[in-house]
Amino acid sequence: MRPILAEVVTIGDEILYGQITDTNTQWMSTQLDKIGIKTVRKSSVGDQEDKILQILEEAESRADIILLTGGLGPTKDDITKKTLCKYFDDELIINEDALGFITEFFTKRGRPMTELNRQQAMVPKKCIYLANKTGTAPGMWFEKSMGSGKGKIFVSMPGVPHEMKYLMANEVIPRLKKYFETPIIYHKMIRTIGVGESFLAEKIEKWEDSLPAHIKLAYLPSFGQVRLRLTGMGENEETLKQEVQNEVDKVLPMIQSFVFGYDDDDLEVALGKLLKSKNKTISAAESCTGGFISHLFTKVPGSSAYFMGSVVSYANAVKINVLGVKPETIENHGAVSEETVMQMAEGVRALMKTDFAIATSGVAGPDGGTPEKPVGTLWIACAMEGRTIARKVQMSNQRETNINYGSVVAMNLLRKMLNGDYES
Known part of the structure; x- marks a missing residue:
């Protein structure tokens, strides 16, 4: 059985300008994958007729199914329907079903229906009208015959995510499943x-x-x-x-x-399962990661069963007065050091009365580094009863990357210690 291939095309200058984020293509590809249809390309094109025609021709040469989103509004800058007419040598006509729905849509809301609204009921004559019950822009299904075999399918949908999702779930996916035999x-x-x-x-x-x-x-x-x-x-x-x-x-x-x-087991989910299976609790002392580790733990439902709390000890005074880090430790070794981060982990473990604790201290950047401790230097530690392990990691000069990566490294050290791996 040969694979059935799809291409997703988003239409609209606003996507190319970066004024809105395209979330449609990822969601659509996921839904296609579930019914055995492989997405081979995702493309974006502005509101220019010649560019849309070009990309339609290219997509048809690559894929069995071409899914379009965007450009179906009532204003002059939305040109998808007219461009599709040109591509299929077609003309726009009023679809009575669409007109009836749009009329009812405005009547129920007590709003007048303008001529522009009425024009949204116009669709290419050769298409199959797909009823969009969440908005006024129509869905349109085109079949282009290719000799004796199955033809090419073109589907045009609104760019508004909830309208597109309604049409995909209720009209497009069921029709594709009937039309194609998919692996x-x-x-x-x-x-x-x-x-x-x-x-x-x-x-x-x-x-x-x-x-x-x-x-x-x-x-x-x-x-x-x-x-x-x-x-x-x-x-x-x-x-x-x-x-x-x-x-x-x-x-x-x-x-x-x-x-x-x-599969979908994120690290924080897997760690939660591991802590619960061993009936262990965890706390955290965060400096350079600024509470991100705590966020990861607590975004998991039910994490209160094992995550007891944290201290974001950004200032040295908090490290000393709350976590019990010795002043001379910071004076002699600095806040970003093996000695300090170990005392942070031990201090928060005692404070929260947990089985394990992790701690982070580092130079997240983009400035603040020294020749001895450049930006990206991070110390992490994990403490348990009778044992504390610290690790040094050298990362980049990108603050967000350092916070994300540092949190993962710290949580991985916890994973290893939970599994009895104290050396690697």
Whole structure:
């Protein structure tokens, strides 16, 4: 069974100018993936007829399905319908169903319907009108025959996210499922931490080379983490899931120490499960991360079962007066040091009466560094009864990156200690 390919095109100058953020294409691709349709390209084009016509022609050469969003408003700058008429050698006509709905839409709201509103009921004659029950802009479905086989499908929808989502869920997805015979696409994600993408690739190279042709591997790196995404394509879902799981079972012994979860298990979710399974509690003392670690823990529902609290000890006075860091420690070693961060972790653990505690202190940047401690220098520590471990990390001069990456490193140190790994 051949794959069915889709291309998503967003229309509107406002997207290209950066005045609004395009969230539509990601959501649409996810929904297509669920029914076995692979998105091969996402494109954006401004409100220019020649550019829209060009991208439609290019998309048709690449994909079976072309999904368009945007440019369907009542004003002159919205030219999608007229451009589609030109592309399909068509003309605009009043669709009575659309007119009836729009009339009712304004009547219920006690608002007058203008001529511009009435013109929204005009759609290309060759399209199938898709009823948008959440707004006044229509959805439009075009079928372009391609000889004896299945033709190309073009669908135009509003750019307003909730209107697009309504049409996709209630009109577009059901029609696509009927029109195309699609394969099953199944994804399995292995979540790893504390290992670089290139090192990981070398470690599993032989396994990757031996993957079956219908199962592909992708590396998705982020702050201190790499997601390994296995994607299988086939005709039987249960068989495909088992085949992918067999490959997971093969690779796990090679990378087990770096794996913290699967699929949608974010690090904070996985750590929460681990803490609950071991009946342990955690607290945090944050300086350079400014409470971000606490935010990650507490955004997980039910985290009060294991996360007891934190101290954002940005000032040295708070480190000393609240956490009990010795003044001479800061005087002799500085706030960004192994000695200080260890005392921070031990201090907050005693204060909160938790089983574990993590602490961070560093130079987040973009300034404030010294030759001895340049921007990006970070010390983290994790304390438990009878043992405290500290680690130094050298990062970038980008403040947000340092806060994100530093939080991940600190939480990974906690993960290791929870698993009894005190050395690596």
